[in-house]
Amino acid sequence: MQCAKTYLELSQDGAGAHKFYEVTVEGTVVSVRYGRIGAAGQAQTSTFPTEAKAQAAASKKIGEKIRKGYAPAVQGQRQARSVTRRQATSAPSTARAVAPVLWRFRTGSAAFGIHIDEDRCWVGNQAGDVYTLSHGGDVLARYALPDGVKCLVADDFWIYAGCDDGKVYDLSSKLPFAAYDIAAEVDIFWLDIREGVLNVSDRDGGLTVIDHEDEHQWARKSPGEHGWMVRADDRAVYHGHGGGVTAYEPGGARELWHTRTDGGVLFGWQEDASVYAGTHKHVVQRLSKATGAVESTYRCDTAVYSCATAPGGRFVFAGDSASSVYCFDADGTRLWKLGTGGGSALSMQYRDDKLYMVTTDGSLVCVDASTAAVTAAQQGTVPVAMDVKLAAAMPTYTPATTVRTVEAVSSAPAGGVVVECVQEGGRMRVHVVSDGYEPSWNVQFPRGIREVGTRYVVESLHPTTSGFYRVRGEIKRLL
Numbered sequence: 001m002q003c004a005k006t007y008l009e010l011s012q013d014g015a016g017a018h019k020f021y022e023v024t025v026e027g028t029v030v031s032v033r034y035g036r037i038g039a040a041g042q043a044q045t046s047t048f049p050t051e052a053k054a055q056a057a058a059s060k061k062i063g064e065k066i067r068k069g070y071a072p073a074v075q076g077q078r079q080a081r082s083v084t085r086r087q088a089t090s091a092p093s094t095a096r097a098v099a100p101v102l103w104r105f106r107t108g109s110a111a112f113g114i115h116i117d118e119d120r121c122w123v124g125n126q127a128g129d130v131y132t133l134s135h136g137g138d139v140l141a142r143y144a145l146p147d148g149v150k151c152l153v154a155d156d157f158w159i160y161a162g163c164d165d166g167k168v169y170d171l172s173s174k175l176p177f178a179a180y181d182i183a184a185e186v187d188i189f190w191l192d193i194r195e196g197v198l199n200v201s202d203r204d205g206g207l208t209v210i211d212h213e214d215e216h217q218w219a220r221k222s223p224g225e226h227g228w229m230v231r232a233d234d235r236a237v238y239h240g241h242g243g244g245v246t247a248y249e250p251g252g253a254r255e256l257w258h259t260r261t262d263g264g265v266l267f268g269w270q271e272d273a274s275v276y277a278g279t280h281k282h283v284v285q286r287l288s289k290a291t292g293a294v295e296s297t298y299r300c301d302t303a304v305y306s307c308a309t310a311p312g313g314r315f316v317f318a319g320d321s322a323s324s325v326y327c328f329d330a331d332g333t334r335l336w337k338l339g340t341g342g343g344s345a346l347s348m349q350y351r352d353d354k355l356y357m358v359t360t361d362g363s364l365v366c367v368d369a370s371t372a373a374v375t376a377a378q379q380g381t382v383p384v385a386m387d388v389k390l391a392a393a394m395p396t397y398t399p400a401t402t403v404r405t406v407e408a409v410s411s412a413p414a415g416g417v418v419v420e421c422v423q424e425g426g427r428m429r430v431h432v433v434s435d436g437y438e439p440s441w442n443v444q445f446p447r448g449i450r451e452v453g454t455r456y457v458v459e460s461l462h463p464t465t466s467g468f469y470r471v472r473g474e475i476k477r478l479l
Helices: 051-067 371-378
Strands: 003-011 018-026 029-036 042-047 101-106 111-116 121-125 129-133 139-144 149-155 158-163 167-170 177-181 188-194 197-202 206-210 216-221 229-232 237-241 244-248 255-259 265-270 274-279 283-288 294-299 304-309 315-320 324-329 334-339 345-351 354-359 363-368 386-388 417-424 427-432 442-444 455-463 468-478
Touching: 003 051, 018 051, 029 051, 111 345, 111 354, 111 363, 121 149, 121 354, 121 363, 129 149, 149 188, 158 188, 188 229, 197 229, 197 237, 206 237, 229 265, 237 265, 237 274, 244 265, 244 274, 265 304, 274 304, 283 304, 283 315, 315 345, 334 371
Parallel strands: 101 386, 111 149, 304 345, 442 468
Antiparallel strands: 003 018, 018 029, 029 042, 101 363, 111 121, 121 129, 129 139, 149 158, 158 167, 167 177, 188 197, 197 206, 206 216, 229 237, 237 244, 244 255, 265 274, 274 283, 283 294, 304 315, 315 324, 324 334, 345 354, 354 363, 417 427, 417 455, 427 442, 455 468
């Protein structure tokens, strides 16, 4: 059978687009592969009634890309652009005492991603490894992602990892998948997600908002570069960058306020009424979500790499570039400063009297932040930290990248929900087939494994207030 392949690239100077688009026609089958130059990209396959219709569909796709500036190229001649990885130096701590570390898990590579929920601790590092652990430090599982993890974010009980390959992976089941594919010209620095809407902050100080179907909604350029902070709620999107913090309406129609912080923002946190910005000028500043006014300042001794709060902002924690961790009360009074015992904290989260940190040496550290434990540590008494080891037989999960890599079953198991990939308005969508669901709603579904006419069975679907379903649990392909 004759096979025809067309390979196109769009490469612009500076921080512009650097992506490819490949169309292959083999009989009645049209395969499309696209993504960042130098990466494997995503693939989609469509089958047509006749070879003539397949050729016509391929010609239409190629024509659309050429009109957008793509041109024929030779694959491999242009190299992948390097992505920006945070260069975080770490000096020894000047604190007189060391924090009461309960356990430490060394991931093997510098780690930025952390999320602590009711059941598990999540850590993601620059080698692309995401591990889950119990609160007691037992390693439960590993997710092997294709590239370095920039951050981990949660949206209800869905967990997402933003990676250096420009994709955002859903890790909520044993089959992780690329839920979002960020534009090739966007160098991801940080993410936040709320009800399926993804907010992406990038190297150039840009803010891009993408909906649950991985479709662009709006974008703004904030008055500063290096956007290391983005947080969102139902009132605004709060964007932290080299020029301070800027708040935008959720729909992007207008800027609500802009506050120049004391130094460029390196990390951000939020509570119901306030956002917290850690800066390179040694401070965390609490800003009013309503007005942007600086409500309190928490002073550290070196650049602030990370920050977090106890519920309601009762305590404010900060990690600096000199391997120290701080605790302040709400009004800015410093309560204590202790050494981390191993690297500077690049991200952190507080839960149930414990402070969890991921550090420049690649460790996930659990600190007893109770008053009694900290007081004992200041007097020189700390527990012997447990050094967590990997289990001999630990489950490892890798993303599904094509339809054929998804486990196939001949019939839907009891309780499973059947969905189908359909062509709708020139786009592939996924709708529910099983009874009891709204058939007009789309299903948020991995693009890499979509194929028109193919049915899948998922463990469960959850409705959202925005009028779409999210997948929970395993995905299997129906034969």
